[in-house]
Amino acid sequence: MTDCAAKVVELLIERGLKISAAESCTGGLFTKMITDVAGSSAVLDASVVTYANEAKIKFLGVSESNIIEYGVVSEAVAKEMAKGTTELMGADIGVGITGIAGPGGGSKEKPVGLVWTAVCYKGEIYPCKLQLAGSREDIRMNTCKAVFKNIIELIEKH
Numbered sequence: 001m002t003d004c005a006a007k008v009v010e011l012l013i014e015r016g017l018k019i020s021a022a023e024s025c026t027g028g029l030f031t032k033m034i035t036d037v038a039g040s041s042a043v044l045d046a047s048v049v050t051y052a053n054e055a056k057i058k059f060l061g062v063s064e065s066n067i068i069e070y071g072v073v074s075e076a077v078a079k080e081m082a083k084g085t086t087e088l089m090g091a092d093i094g095v096g097i098t099g100i101a102g103p104g105g106g107s108k109e110k111p112v113g114l115v116w117t118a119v120c121y122k123g124e125i126y127p128c129k130l131q132l133a134g135s136r137e138d139i140r141m142n143t144c145k146a147v148f149k150n151i152i153e154l155i156e157k158h
Contacts, residue, residue: 004148005033011155012043012093019151020089021047022060022081024072025099025115030144046089050081060084060096071110073098078116079125086120093155094120095147099130101139115143121154 012019021030031047034040048059053072056062061084066076081096099115106112113132118125130146132139 002033002036004145004152006037008148008151008155009034009037009040009043011152013039015155017043017092017155018045018090019043019093019095020045020085020091021095021097022056022085023047023049023095023097024051024056024081025101026097026140026143027051029140030095030097030147033144033148045091048085048088056081056084056098059088061087073100073110073114073116075116075118075127075129078118079120079127082118082120082125092121093151095151096120097143097147099139099143101136101143103136113139115139117143117147117150119147119150119154121151122158126150126154 023030028049034044050056053067060081062080070076078096078098082094086094096118100106100112102112115130118127132142
């Protein structure tokens with residue numbers, strides 16, 4: 001896992017890019033993994049953990065109507081989180097993560113392990129739906145791994 005975070009930090013440094021994240025179900029784990037990498041201060045100024053819906057609305061500009069219509073664990077909210085953190089922090093890349101890490105909180109429509117992520121990069125927002133299994137910690141770690149891989153792919157492609 002650290003390899004993925006290290007690769008992201010390396011790519012960001014090489015390209016002179018800054019990253020920020022708006023995390024919900026990962027509770028800061030994604031940002032922690034970035035800061036575990038030496039030199040990460042060159043690419044990360046700030047991130048936010050917006051666990052409550054009110055925080056997503058207040059700090060990131062997430063639309064209350066999207067939360068009501070689609071639910072907080074949705075593509076629409078993940079995209080708004082990614083865009084919101086990019087704008088709030090003045091970053092080149094913004095990450096939004098919202099999901100249900102469990103063990104409770106799931107439903108038939110939105111089971112435990114459902115996670116929506118989004119990466120905002122170069123004016124485009126790239127959403128990703130994950131359905132993960134395992135413990136709460138497994139879901140959180142595998143979410144971060146998927147986001148790191150998505151970022152690597154986006155940077156290398158563009």
